[in-house]
Amino acid sequence: MSETTPQPLLVVGAGIAGVTAALEAAEAGRDVVLLEKEASIGGRVLQLHHYFPKLCPPSCGMEINTRRLERNPRVRVLTRSEIQSAEDGKVTIRQAPAYVNDRCTACGKCCEVCPAKVADPHDLGMNEVPAIRIPHPHAWPYRYTLDREACPDGCRACVDACAYDAIDLDAKEREETIEVGSVVVATGWHAYPLDKLPELGGGTLPNVISNVQMERLASKTGPTGGKIQRPSDGEAPKKVAFVQCAGSRDRNHLPYCSSVCCLGSFKQALYVQEQDPESEVVIYYIDRRAFGRNEELLARLAGEKGVRLVKGKVGRVEAGEGGALKLRAEDVEAGRLIEDEADLVVLATGMVPNLKDGALPLGLERDEDGFGLDSNKAQVAGVARRPADVATCVRDATGAAARALAAGRA
Numbered sequence: 296m297s298e299t300t301p302q303p304l305l306v307v308g309a310g311i312a313g314v315t316a317a318l319e320a321a322e323a324g325r326d327v328v329l330l331e332k333e334a335s336i337g338g339r340v341l342q343l344h345h346y347f348p349k350l351c352p353p354s355c356g357m358e359i360n361t362r363r364l365e366r367n368p369r370v371r372v373l374t375r376s377e378i379q380s381a382e383d384g385k386v387t388i389r390q391a392p393a394y395v396n397d398r399c400t401a402c403g404k405c406c407e408v409c410p411a412k413v414a415d416p417h418d419l420g421m422n423e424v425p426a427i428r429i430p431h432p433h434a435w436p437y438r439y440t441l442d443r444e445a446c447p448d449g450c451r452a453c454v455d456a457c458a459y460d461a462i463d464l465d466a467k468e469r470e471e472t473i474e475v476g477s478v479v480v481a482t483g484w485h486a487y488p489l490d491k492l493p494e495l496g497g498g499t500l501p502n503v504i505s506n507v508q509m510e511r512l513a514s515k516t517g518p519t520g521g522k523i524q525r526p527s528d529g530e531a532p533k534k535v536a537f538v539q540c541a542g543s544r545d546r547n548h549l550p551y552c553s554s555v556c557c558l559g560s561f562k563q564a565l566y567v568q569e570q571d572p573e574s575e576v577v578i579y580y581i582d583r584r585a586f587g588r589n590e591e592l593l594a595r596l597a598g599e600k601g602v603r604l605v606k607g608k609v610g611r612v613e614a615g616e617g618g619a620l621k622l623r624a625e626d627v628e629a630g631r632l633i634e635d636e637a638d639l640v641v642l643a644t645g646m647v648p649n650l651k652d653g654a655l656p657l658g659l660e661r662d663e664d665g666f667g668l669d670s671n672k673a674q675v676a677g678v679a680r681r682p683a684d685v686a687t688c689v690r691d692a693t694g695a696a697a698r699a700l701a702a703g704r705a
């Protein structure tokens with residue numbers, strides 16, 4: 296590479312923050328390598344049913360970005376890819392095998408014949424899908440993917456069914472070393488695990504679900520085709536309780552506020568009311584965190600007659616009669632302990648940075664909660680830096696891209 300051509304920017308993680316950082320840098324004239332560990336890009340927003348403030352489908356925003364990516368030859372997108380090692384500006388990338396190649400026309404024949412079923416990660420395990428499949432309807436690239444370890448010994452049904460010679464069950468992992476000028480880390484988050492909250496029925500009571508599961512239940516592309524149902528019997532719940540700060544702002548779990556879970560539950564209360572205007576919703580909260588234009592959402596919620604907000608912390612959720620749930624909570628304004636019942640309980644679990652599990656082989660610094668810190672090694676964007684909504688992540692990613700372009704070698 297000549298001295299006058301700057302080395303590419305490496306963006307790690309292709310959620311809304313990483314995709315934004317990559318596009319901003321590329322549109323400013325820098326070559327970019329965008330790394331995503333999953334088979335398709337977009338991250339967590341593509342699991343949401345609607346997103347605030349406008350309550351539109353998140354796929355709309357992502358489609359604009361994928362069109363920008365398709366138009367911009369400066370961005371090289373590597374899916375199924377992670378950093379293996381990095382030293383002195385040289386980064387070695389490991390790419391998982393491409394069992395399905397670009398001859399795939401997405402005809403779906405392989406999927407029809409596949410005998411192996413796996414829990415669908417996109418629907419958080421709430422349904423089963425074939426081992427070979429399209430990851431979800433908004434996948435980009437729109438290419439079939441395969442969980443090879445789920446295949447029974449000797450099975451080649453998909454290969455035989457494919458008229459395009461697009462499947463190679465013996466495909467191998469690839470490794471590549473590239474030189475990069477700077478790095479943006481945008482590795483995002485995962486939900487705080489439900490089974491760490493057994494006192495609230497998490498992981499033990501089927502009708503206690505997480506807020507991210509609620510997004511999938513409400514989504515037309517989710518496990519129930521968009522019908523909000525109790526997992527235990529498929530009945531539509533007449534009464535839904537939302538438990539705010541489930542495991543958040545708690546030294547035993549996540550000490551910080553994830554900032555978007557209040558708005559997430561307000562939005563989800565509207566999903567419930569839209570499906571059944573006669574239903575009852577109770578939101579148990581400690582503080583109502585709604586910011587900027589999202590105040591409008593709170594005002595809209597106040598107009599719903601079936602929605603009640605109770606300032607109080609839920610301490611326990613137990614099994615009641617016939618799949619119903621009993622909640623014990625403190626009603627702070629009334630100054631007493633209360634008991635309540637619900638058909639479905641949604642725990643507003645917080646966001647855990649994926650960096651908490653490991654700092655990537657980049658020598659990245661992290662705070663005590665696992666969020667990344669900017670340094671001369673890398674700039675950090677989106678929820679990898681701190682919990683935030685999409686609009687904040689987009690602004691943050693634009694800033695990270697600008698800082699990374701100004702910075703020197705990784």
Ligand SMILES: Cc1cc2nc3c(=O)[nH]c(=O)nc-3n(C[C@H](O)[C@H](O)[C@H](O)COP(=O)(O)OP(=O)(O)OC[C@H]3O[C@@H](n4cnc5c(N)ncnc54)[C@H](O)[C@@H]3O)c2cc1C
Binds near residue numbers: 312684
């Ligand atoms: C219940 C709930 C509802 C919400 N609703 C809204 C809403 O209505 N409106 C709104 O604005 N916000 C909402 N949010 C917040 C929104 O989901 C986040 O702002 C958004 O997902 C942040 O995007 P991100 O790119 O930072 O992270 P992510 O979406 O997590 O993307 C990170 C990407 O990095 C990839 N990755 C991770 N590790 C690696 C690695 N080592 N190598 C390569 N790739 C990697 C991941 O696979 C992923 O694709 C909600 C959050 C919750 C919990």
Ligand code: SF4
Binds near residue numbers: 456
């Ligand atoms: S891999 Fe082959 S059978 Fe499967 S969707 Fe692609 S072209 Fe069709």
Ligand code: SF4
Binds near residue numbers: 441452
């Ligand atoms: S080889 Fe694997 S992916 Fe292909 S049909 Fe058999 S089980 Fe399904």
